[in-house]
Amino acid sequence: MKTNRLINSIKKSALLEREEQRVELGFGTQLTGLQGRLVNPDGSFNAKRVNVSFWAWADIFHRLTLLSWPRFFVVVFLIYFVVNCLFSLLYMLIGVENLQGIHGTGVSDKFWGAFFFSAQTLTTVGYGHVSPAGLMASALSSVESLVGVLGFAIATGLVYSRFSRPVPKILFSQNSIFAPYLDINAWMFRMINESPNELVDVNVSVSLSRLETLPSGQRTRKYYPLKLERNQVNFFPMHWTLVHPLTEESPLYGVTEEGLRDSDTEILVYIRATEETFLQPVHARYSYRYEEITWGAKFRPMFDGAKVDGIVRVDVQKIHEFDKVSLN
Structure with a gap:
């Protein structure tokens, strides 16, 4: 009897191991009927706590x-x-x-x-x-x-x-894009710091949220980290284009526009940095819904060709501009 009890206590659970390995951002898996954003464009969460204490x-x-x-x-x-x-x-x-x-x-x-x-x-x-x-x-x-x-x-x-209170003024491109990248394709977005205060040690993490159907037929929301070509820079004086290569390991590999829409796909962006003036940590959030992803596009350059006093100028208003191109 004692032996059986010991075996039961040390026996591994495949379901438990799978649950421990599941990526969780904090939104849970039950948001299956909500056809809306998880993160609003201003970075706030699209959730409201009710019946809180006075x-x-x-x-x-x-x-x-x-x-x-x-x-x-x-x-x-x-x-x-x-x-x-x-x-x-x-x-x-x-x-x-x-x-x-x-x-x-x-x-x-x-x-x-x-x-x-x-x-x-x-x-x-x-x-x-x-x-x-x-x-x-x-x-x-x-x-x-x-x-x-x-x-x-x-x-x-x-x-x-x-x-x-340090508030980062990071401007994100209105749309993310699927663009040709080297000899493959990639999902991209770009951002720029609008504030005169410089940001250093900027770290970006990107996650994919979408609905999937389990073998039982139940719909559940799952999350996957999107590996970036480069997720950290020491300095952030100009714009930065973030690139997620669409390799076979990518959760976005082989997706279609219809598939993104049917799975209510949303890509969540989280940024951590240090504000240089007071050396305080700052953070920012953003997200791209499936309808905010442009297929077959390439961002236009933001550099101003005319140099004044040897200073490189970046046109912030061009961050949203792109041209339509063919994918690889």
């Missing part, structure tokens, strides 16, 4: 850090306006007569008088022509001053975090 949803600092600059300033202005309106109503509740210097008689005049006093108190400007009188007004203005100091400390931290 504290996870209320991570306001993280949300404000990731907002675009226009939206960030709109949110800051709205918060500033709402807080001032709230304190203005509180001043009116305890009586505007407790604010010396407001001479309006109508409700509107009193509200705007209290509003601008609140704005001056919140920002600690305090012009002095309006001042609190009495315990309630003085206590409320003291609380508002504290709220203003803490609020501007948080706003300062947000602005600093937004400026200090």
Whole structure:
């Protein structure tokens, strides 16, 4: 009995070994009915977590850090306006007569008088022509001053975090292509760093995602690494064309346009690099769906033929341009 138990414990499982060798990017195998992207063109994941806890949803600092600059300033202005309106109503509740210097008689005049006093108190400007009188007004203005100091400390931290967070501005070609390469064919795309900050030690990994039918008839999503001709460069001052040769070992070997469409193929690109100014690691994501792959094409050169002061110039806007050619 003990011998049988020992044999069962050391017996290898073919299914387990196969599962351990399966490539997994983090999307799982169950996304079979979704005819859509896994990674959006802006690099975000095409997935949304629902029913999260309140504290996870209320991570306001993280949300404000990731907002675009226009939206960030709109949110800051709205918060500033709402807080001032709230304190203005509180001043009116305890009586505007407790604010010396407001001479309006109508409700509107009193509200705007209290509003601008609140704005001056919140920002600690305090012009002095309006001042609190009495315990309630003085206590409320003291609380508002504290709220203003803490609020501007948080706003300062947000602005600093937004400026200090390195964001790579890598522009990808709108389409990837199947192109002739040496005496074979290859799948290619290209990219360029638009930011004035240089990137060094750039590493690129590419994976293929597609639907496949198991012997049981069940559809499952599988992932395969695509070996690049070169996946790492030390410097990235110009554009870079990434090449995956279509050899017999390639998961794309012998594919057709119909096959890519039927298998809902998407090619995922992940980039890791070091931002040279602050020596901080950065990363970027992109993907190409099957309809974004052009068959029989060749990228046009991006170098500007005219040299000025001996400097090689690269036309960034040409990154998307290609010519139709015949495959090998």
